[in-house]
Amino acid sequence: MSLLEVTNLHATVGAQDQQKAILKGLNISVNLGEVHAIMGPNGSGKSTLANVLSGRPGYTVTDGSMTLADEDLAELEPHERAQLGLFLAFQYPVEIPGVSNMEFLKASVDSLARARGQEQPNTAAFIKQVRLLAASVDLDPQFLKRGVNEGFSGGEKKRNEIMQLLLLEPKLAILDETDSGLDIDALQVVAEGVNRYKNENNGVVLITHYQRLLDYIVPDFVHVLADGKIVQSGDKSLALELEDKGYAWLT
Amino acid sequence: MADLSLPQVVTIPNYFSQGLLALPAELADSNDAPSLLTAALNSTLHRERWKYSKTAPVLEGLNNAMNLPTIVGGEQPGIQINHEPQQNLGFGFDLSQAPEAFARLCYAQQVLFIHVENALEAPLEIHHSDSTVPVLLSLGANADAILLETFTGNLQPQNTLWISLAEGSHLKHSRNSLDEAKLHWQYLAVDIGKNADYLLNNHAAGAGLRRQDIQIRISGQGANAELISASMISGKMALDQQVTLEHLVANGKSKQVVHNIVADGGKCTFNGRIHIYEGANGTDATLSNKNLGLGKNATINTKPELEIYTDDVTCAHGATIGQLSDQELFYLTSRGISPQAAQALLSEGFLRQCTQGPLAEAALPILINAIKQEQVA
Ligand SMILES: Nc1ncnc2c1ncn2[C@@H]1O[C@H](COP(=O)(O)OP(=O)(O)O)[C@@H](O)[C@H]1O
Numbered sequence: 124m125s126l127l128e129v130t131n132l133h134a135t136v137g138a139q140d141q142q143k144a145i146l147k148g149l150n151i152s153v154n155l156g157e158v159h160a161i162m163g164p165n166g167s168g169k170s171t172l173a174n175v176l177s178g179r180p181g182y183t184v185t186d187g188s189m190t191l192a193d194e195d196l197a198e199l200e201p202h203e204r205a206q207l208g209l210f211l212a213f214q215y216p217v218e219i220p221g222v223s224n225m226e227f228l229k230a231s232v233d234s235l236a237r238a239r240g241q242e243q244p245n246t247a248a249f250i251k252q253v254r255l256l257a258a259s260v261d262l263d264p265q266f267l268k269r270g271v272n273e274g275f276s277g278g279e280k281k282r283n284e285i286m287q288l289l290l291l292e293p294k295l296a297i298l299d300e301t302d303s304g305l306d307i308d309a310l311q312v313v314a315e316g317v318n319r320y321k322n323e324n325n326g327v328v329l330i331t332h333y334q335r336l337l338d339y340i341v342p343d344f345v346h347v348l349a350d351g352k353i354v355q356s357g358d359k360s361l362a363l364e365l366e367d368k369g370y371a372w373l374t
Numbered sequence: 375m376a377d378l379s380l381p382q383v384v385t386i387p388n389y390f391s392q393g394l395l396a397l398p399a400e401l402a403d404s405n406d407a408p409s410l411l412t413a414a415l416n417s418t419l420h421r422e423r424w425k426y427s428k429t430a431p432v433l434e435g436l437n438n439a440m441n442l443p444t445i446v447g448g449e450q451p452g453i454q455i456n457h458e459p460q461q462n463l464g465f466g467f468d469l470s471q472a473p474e475a476f477a478r479l480c481y482a483q484q485v486l487f488i489h490v491e492n493a494l495e496a497p498l499e500i501h502h503s504d505s506t507v508p509v510l511l512s513l514g515a516n517a518d519a520i521l522l523e524t525f526t527g528n529l530q531p532q533n534t535l536w537i538s539l540a541e542g543s544h545l546k547h548s549r550n551s552l553d554e555a556k557l558h559w560q561y562l563a564v565d566i567g568k569n570a571d572y573l574l575n576n577h578a579a580g581a582g583l584r585r586q587d588i589q590i591r592i593s594g595q596g597a598n599a600e601l602i603s604a605s606m607i608s609g610k611m612a613l614d615q616q617v618t619l620e621h622l623v624a625n626g627k628s629k630q631v632v633h634n635i636v637a638d639g640g641k642c643t644f645n646g647r648i649h650i651y652e653g654a655n656g657t658d659a660t661l662s663n664k665n666l667g668l669g670k671n672a673t674i675n676t677k678p679e680l681e682i683y684t685d686d687v688t689c690a691h692g693a694t695i696g697q698l699s700d701q702e703l704f705y706l707t708s709r710g711i712s713p714q715a716a717q718a719l720l721s722e723g724f725l726r727q728c729t730q731g732p733l734a735e736a737a738l739p740i741l742i743n744a745i746k747q748e749q750v751a
């Protein structure tokens with residue numbers, strides 16, 4: 124069954140008088156249970172796609188459509204998209220001093236439960252669950268008391284994103300270069316987290332720069348994004364080919 | 375501008391001539407206190423410090439009735455409390471910077487003179503209800519104390535506190551000023567001796583006008599001062615914070631972090647002056663004042679002022695006025711949190727960064743509640 128449908132998506136970035144076209148007719152279709160990798164040169168629009176799908180302010184959809192579970196994403200605010208089941212693991216997670224990780228995670232879980240008409244978890248059970256998840260991605264539970272991502276290293280920030288993925292269990296996970304800047308141990312922790320999350324009732328869009336991650340998370344499809352469009356799609360062997368030949372032969 | 379004047383002629387209390395307190399330098403060789411005070415009140419320096427709040431109503435209240443604050447923890451060993459100064463313990467009085475505070479001391483029929491001789495077991499608490507008599511608190515060499523200061527009242531209260539810290543002493547001072555007075559003036563002067571340290575955790579909510587004068591002097595080498603302050607000023611309320619930090623001698627350290635939220639219609643002034651005297655080599659002074667405006671008509675004035683007369687110093691200061699960060703808001707909303715709830719979390723977080731110490735728990739719900747009221751309105 125289809126989870127994400129993106130059709131002929133055109134999007135610009137920037138204020139009204141100086142909009143710059145970035146996505147120029149992008150198509151992608153993700154079914155339940157699938158992992159799609161999106162690769163492409165720097166500046167090709169990978170993060171833009173992730174941002175447009177999750178509703179980040181500053182981007183304008185000028186043509187085309189995007190739906191998640193048959194709901195039109197363009198009609199929804201960022202928090203409503205999250206409530207519908209969309210999750211973005213940020214390329215650059217922001218630091219929020221003064222708001223503790225635990226408080227933030229509780230606010231998030233409560234908001235999602237409320238929106239879905241589910242019961243909010245009891246606090247003690249919730250804290251226990253979060254501590255276990257943190258430990259499972261090698262994050263010291265002490266981090267949970269600190270401000271959101273405050274003073275975290277690059278690798279800790281990425282592992283915190285994966286911890287949130289495991290906690291929130293979205294329908295669709297978009298991971299924007301979660302592997303960049305990680306050493307091999309951290310990369311394996313991140314990959315293990317994604318594999319643990321993945322099942323027949325959700326989908327993954329894995330934006331990455333390197334083939335390396337795909338040794339650990341095996342994609343069903345690999346797409347190449349260049350100049351705002353998918354210019355090539357294939358199976359995981361395409362990633363190996365890109366590793367050998369670079370992107371130039373495609374663009 | 376009309377000339378400012380005191381409500382009543384001052385007479386210098388006898389304990390000054392008895393040598394139990396040191397007169398301000400200006401008065402040491404003059405006995406014309408009334409005209410010196412009037413000159414100080416009308417000086418450019420003083421006018422500048424009162425530019426954002428009306429001086430006259432505060433001056434008119436200087437000789438109003440004063441009551442004794444409630445003291446808790448005053449019975450423990452190591453504390454002596456008297457109603458007159460008993461010995462000269464290094465309090466500093468600055469006529470040019472705070473003529474009104476000195477005048478109030480002169481008008482007071484009695485004072486609270488508290489001396490702490492060693493390390494206290496329990497905190498010393500001072501609860502002010504409306505206008506209270508001047509308090510003079512001294513810590514002897516190597517003494518160690520926690521001071522908790524709270525305030526209730528709704529008229530035109532005035533509270534003045536002088537603190538003197540002898541060599542090697544430590545004072546952690548927490549102060550909550552959360553009641554909605556019509557016009558609240560709080561004066562605080564701290565003199566820090568050699569290797570002594572002083573920490574002030576200051577929390578304030580709005581009043582008609584709450585004026586906080588904080589004057590800290592690093593007067594012994596290696597002394598350390600820290601001011602951490604959080605305030606929430608909602609509609610039709612005003613806060614005026616005038617902080618002076620003087621480094622008179624070498625190797626002192628000071629750090630100030632002041633976060634203020636000003637909501638629709640509120641007004642907030644922060645003036646942080648750091649004065650590093652000639653010869654105060656190796657001074658390390660930092661000041662950060664961040665202001666968050668919520669709603670449309672918040673008025674925020676902030677001015678860090680540096681006067682540095684030594685080359686060998688490290689001094690960092692910054693002041694910002696802003697709204698909530700779009701990036702932080704997006705991060706929270708991308709996790710399903712509504713924009714309203716995300717704004718509340720971020721505003722609370724902004725204040726929480728500077729809400730610390732033993733009175734934080736009492737202050738935080740009140741400050742946060744004021745944010746929530748604002749967001750509902
Ligand atoms: N806020 C912005 N304002 C202007 N240009 C932007 C902005 N964000 C991204 N861009 C531009 O859009 C293009 C695509 O960026 P991005 O989606 O981040 O690429 P990728 O993630 O593939 O490296 C780049 O040329 C980048 O400079």
Ligand SMILES: [Mg+2]
Nearest residue numbers: 169170214300
């Ligand atoms: Mg990118």
